[in-house]
Amino acid sequence: MKILKIAGLATALIAGISMQVQAQSWDMPTPYPDKTFHTVNIMQFAKDVEAATSGSMKIKVHSGASLFKHAEISKAVRGGQVPIGEFFMGLLANENPAFGTDTLPFLATNYGDAEKLWAAQKPAVQALFDKQGLQILFSVPWPPQGLYTKKEIKSVDDLKGLKFRTYNATLETFAKMAGAAPTQVAVPDISQAFSTGRVEAMITSPSTGANSKAWDFLSHYTDIQAWIPKNVVVVNKKAFRKLDAATQAAVLKAAGEAEKRGWEMSRAETAAKVKILKDNGITVVQPSDELMNGLRAIGATMLKDWKAAAGAEGAAILQAYSK
Numbered sequence: 001m002k003i004l005k006i007a008g009l010a011t012a013l014i015a016g017i018s019m020q021v022q023a024q025s026w027d028m029p030t031p032y033p034d035k036t037f038h039t040v041n042i043m044q045f046a047k048d049v050e051a052a053t054s055g056s057m058k059i060k061v062h063s064g065a066s067l068f069k070h071a072e073i074s075k076a077v078r079g080g081q082v083p084i085g086e087f088f089m090g091l092l093a094n095e096n097p098a099f100g101t102d103t104l105p106f107l108a109t110n111y112g113d114a115e116k117l118w119a120a121q122k123p124a125v126q127a128l129f130d131k132q133g134l135q136i137l138f139s140v141p142w143p144p145q146g147l148y149t150k151k152e153i154k155s156v157d158d159l160k161g162l163k164f165r166t167y168n169a170t171l172e173t174f175a176k177m178a179g180a181a182p183t184q185v186a187v188p189d190i191s192q193a194f195s196t197g198r199v200e201a202m203i204t205s206p207s208t209g210a211n212s213k214a215w216d217f218l219s220h221y222t223d224i225q226a227w228i229p230k231n232v233v234v235v236n237k238k239a240f241r242k243l244d245a246a247t248q249a250a251v252l253k254a255a256g257e258a259e260k261r262g263w264e265m266s267r268a269e270t271a272a273k274v275k276i277l278k279d280n281g282i283t284v285v286q287p288s289d290e291l292m293n294g295l296r297a298i299g300a301t302m303l304k305d306w307k308a309a310a311g312a313e314g315a316a317i318l319q320a321y322s323k
């Protein structure tokens, strides 16, 4: 009896070990905190992959830039240190202008146009990622970007000299051209950067403003709806090819669902998070014509410069977008 029990235990142990050997576990760095809707969506993606593979494929999400700093994530996936990761696509705008197409001011400012722009931009960025040994799994937009300040902003002149929090090269140029003084600050550091006076204004989504409790350090949100930038989830192609066919299919299916769900979450976020800003005492204002005309003029100059820098590739994106 005792021997049987021991034999049974040994069999169970061996089965457990062989299951562990077969099971895949991927570490996935992401830049934004847990309650960010992008992170929530990615957690669901990981769960879906696990469920679809009966637990043989696990994706462990390391949110809030806890595994790699945001700027390091794309390189870590390229170098194969991790098989998968998420980052803000426009962060790569200084590598190639095509990556920053969705951060161009006033090119696509509503979700319908943002969808069109993604379809137009995707072939170009897919080709660029492909050369880096990466494959796109899915991409999800942030809500339209608005202006956060400590006073009412009636024209571009009112932005002169403001210490301005930015998140990529395109936004830095926009801030500079508006006469502000840009500083890059990662999302988890926003509230500290404001409270210590390093910055005093920013452009970001209602999501990031509300999640950062913007009411603790500023008073006005001007709904300029300047652009709809995206995060992207990429996979290292070599790591992906190592998965068996059924697992690859499960990852791709879950990715397709995550993209669809993410866009829906983003649309829903916009109104919900503006309401939270209002409920917490932020003055939400519609921009004056004077402010919008000034900002649009900066956007037009930036688009001209972008066209010159992006060459034939850029022209193809814009042509596909205008169809």
Ligand code: PCA
Pocket (backbone or CB within 6 Å): 088, 142, 143, 167, 186, 187, 203, 204, 205, 206, 207, 208, 229
């Ligand atoms: N939130 C991120 C990127 C765009 C957004 O809405 C940020 O502020 O860095």
